[in-house]
Amino acid sequence: GAGVSQSPRYKVAKRGQDVALRCDPISGHVSLFWYQQALGQGPEFLTYFQNEAQLDKSGLPSDRFFAERPEGSVSTLKIQRTQQEDSAVYLCASSKSRTRGDTQYFGPGTRLTVL
Amino acid sequence: QQPVQSPQAVILREGEDAVINCSSSKALYSVHWYRQKHGEAPVFLMILLKGGEQKGHEKISASFNEKKQQSSLYLTASQLSYSGTYFCGTERGYNQGGKLIFGQGTELSVKP
Numbered sequence: 001g002a003g004v005s006q007s008p009r010y011k012v013a014k015r016g017q018d019v020a021l022r023c024d025p026i027s028g029h030v031s032l033f034w035y036q037q038a039l040g041q042g043p044e045f046l047t048y049f050q051n052e053a054q055l056d057k058s059g060l061p062s063d064r065f066f067a068e069r070p071e072g073s074v075s076t077l078k079i080q081r082t083q084q085e086d087s088a089v090y091l092c093a094s095s096k097s098r099t100r101g102d103t104q105y106f107g108p109g110t111r112l113t114v115l
Numbered sequence: 116q117q118p119v120q121s122p123q124a125v126i127l128r129e130g131e132d133a134v135i136n137c138s139s140s141k142a143l144y145s146v147h148w149y150r151q152k153h154g155e156a157p158v159f160l161m162i163l164l165k166g167g168e169q170k171g172h173e174k175i176s177a178s179f180n181e182k183k184q185q186s187s188l189y190l191t192a193s194q195l196s197y198s199g200t201y202f203c204g205t206e207r208g209y210n211q212g213g214k215l216i217f218g219q220g221t222e223l224s225v226k227p
Contacts, residue, residue, distance in 0.1 A: 004156075031213060042117075042202045042217030043157065056214060091156070100206055100213055101145040101164045106156040 002026065004107035006092050012113045013082045021077045021110045025094030032075050033104060034067055035091040043091050049075060050098050082114045116140055118205045120218035127225045132191045135221045137203035139184040146179055146186040147204040147215060150197075157202060161188065193225045 005024045013019050025032050031050055035043035036059075045059040051072035060067070064083075069075040079086055089111050093104040118139040125133050137146060145164045148171070149157035161171030163179035163186055171177070176189045190197055200222050204215035 033214070035215075035217075040220075042220050043204075043215075045214050045216065048214055059214075095213055101162060102213055103159050103162060104147070104204075104213065104215065105159065106149075108156045 004092055004094055004105050006090075006107040006110050008110060009108060010111050010113075012115065014115055015083060016081050018078065018080045019082055019112065021079075021090050021112070023075045023077070023092030023094075023107060025073065025075070025092070026096075026105055027073075029094035029096050029105075030072075030098050031095040031102070031104075032069060033093040033095075034075070034077050035093065036061075037089045037091055037109070039088075046077070046090075079112075082112075084114050087112055087114045117216055118203055118218040120201075120203060120221050122221060123219070124222040125224070127193045127197075127223065129193060129195060129225055129227055131193055131225075132189070133193060133223060135188045135190070135201050135203075135223070137186045137188075137205070137218055139205050141184065141205075141207055143179075143181070143184050143205050143207060145206040146177075147206070148175075148177060148186075148188050149202045149204065150199045151202060151220075152199040160201075190223070193223075195225050195227065198223055198225045 034046040037043045048056040049069040064080045066078045089109040091109045092107045095102040148160040151157040200220045
């Protein structure tokens with residue numbers, strides 16, 4: 001079956017540009033997570049949705065980062081006025097339920113390079 | 116607070132065993148283990164829940180010491196396909212919904 005998909009897979013942006021990264025979770029999955037992974041590091045939590053509700057955005061680094069999931073399925077992570085330090089792989093994960101201890105399935109990520 | 120993984124890197128010959136450890140200074144509800152190959156998505160291996168429940172693959176084993184807030188992943192009779200970076204992700208007890216805090220990773224290389 002289809003897993004988590006993300007697009008684009010690679011994005012190059014000039015400093016100051018806005019970017020939008022898309023995540024298609026596994027169909028029917030209630031929970032959706034965004035993580036940021038710097039080179040050689042583990043993923044770092046950004047934000048979490050349960051259906052369309054954004055329940056935790058404590059990991060978003062600044063107010064330039066914004067995420068939405070308006071219909072409870074596809075999610076978009078938007079970064080405004082990109083900076084070089086935003087360069088990273090952005091991973092999306094989804095899980096079936098809203099409970100703790102559930103498996104998170106990751107997408108392949110979007111590699112963002114800010115020049 | 117980020118969990119600490121050890122070792123940082125390990126090199127094995129095919130057929131050898133390895134243990135990867137994950138320690139947290141905070142009380143944990145669950146520990147999730149993933150393997151990631153270069154340029155690919157993290158792949159789920161195992162979940163260990165407070166209270167002893169485990170969910171994961173048959174060929175992977177792991178333990179979770181709730182008193183010490185430590186988990187260990189046991190890789191036996193390693194194969195070339197086991198190569199990659201292993202991450203533990205920890206879930207705190209007070210969390211709702213499954214936010215994971217990941218360790219820095221353990222790079223495993225299996226040689227023929």
